[in-house]
Amino acid sequence: DTEVTQTPKHLVMGMTNKKSLKCEQHMGHRAMYWYKQKAKKPPELMFVYSYEKLSINESVPSRFSPECPNSSLLNLHLHALQPEDSALYLCASSQTGLASGRRNHEQFFGPGTRLTVL
Amino acid sequence: QQPVQSPQAVILREGEDAVINCSSSKALYSVHWYRQKHGEAPVFLMILLKGGEQKGHEKISASFNEKKQQSSLYLTASQLSYSGTYFCGTEPGRGSTLGRLYFGRGTQLTVWP
Numbered sequence: 001d002t003e004v005t006q007t008p009k010h011l012v013m014g015m016t017n018k019k020s021l022k023c024e025q026h027m028g029h030r031a032m033y034w035y036k037q038k039a040k041k042p043p044e045l046m047f048v049y050s051y052e053k054l055s056i057n058e059s060v061p062s063r064f065s066p067e068c069p070n071s072s073l074l075n076l077h078l079h080a081l082q083p084e085d086s087a088l089y090l091c092a093s094s095q096t097g098l099a100s101g102r103r104n105h106e107q108f109f110g111p112g113t114r115l116t117v118l
Numbered sequence: 119q120q121p122v123q124s125p126q127a128v129i130l131r132e133g134e135d136a137v138i139n140c141s142s143s144k145a146l147y148s149v150h151w152y153r154q155k156h157g158e159a160p161v162f163l164m165i166l167l168k169g170g171e172q173k174g175h176e177k178i179s180a181s182f183n184e185k186k187q188q189s190s191l192y193l194t195a196s197q198l199s200y201s202g203t204y205f206c207g208t209e210p211g212r213g214s215t216l217g218r219l220y221f222g223r224g225t226q227l228t229v230w231p
Binding site: 040041042043044045048056090105106107108109110111112 | 150152158159160161162165205207218219221222223224
């Protein structure tokens with residue numbers, strides 16, 4: 001299995017709602033990422049988990065809350081979002097460099113969740 | 119630390135060649151290249167780890183000049199399927215946290231029949 005899956009594909013939510021995005025991979029990767037991508041822009045890193053521990057938080061507002069229940073799953077909990085948070089949310093995974101001694105490995109992206117905040 | 123990509127956009131006829139450049143003001147450890155089609159996720163193309171190393175994948179190859187902190191992606195005899203936005207992702211050589219890539223703004227490539 002060389003796939004990263006994300007659910008849901010599309011999500012529309014109001015500013016007072018609470019919702020969650022889910023990401024799953026079964027490639028044995030121990031690094032998982034959340035990115036936010038606006039139209040015609042590059043992916044913007046939000047969070048990185050390495051061995052199920054949060055290793056990077058790019059000063060993301062607290063209305064975004066990541067969670068890594070196990071090595072295959074990554075969630076992003078959303079609460080009180082703003083319309084400007086509407087974007088494509090991408091999950092990615094990679095082997096970590098810790099095992100191989102190499103710094104960085106290729107990242108495999110999921111199809112993304114298209115989020116619209118009304 | 120965002121790398122600079124050029125050109126911003128390229129329009130080609132099928133069979134023509136193109137070069138996309140990526141440069142950084144910081145010393146680099148690695149450069150990654152991804153292609154993203156409209157409405158889809160980025161797809162990994164290749165990673166370059168050593169200076170001067172060229173890696174290839176069919177008609178797409180890339181080079182990495184460590185000293186100049188630059189990488190170039192070469193697309194030869196372009197096909198319609200090459201259309202999309204190409205991003206380079208760079209990993210700084212020093213003080214970089216594992217997993218942190220800095221993506222360029224992207225180069226939009228359009229191939230016409």
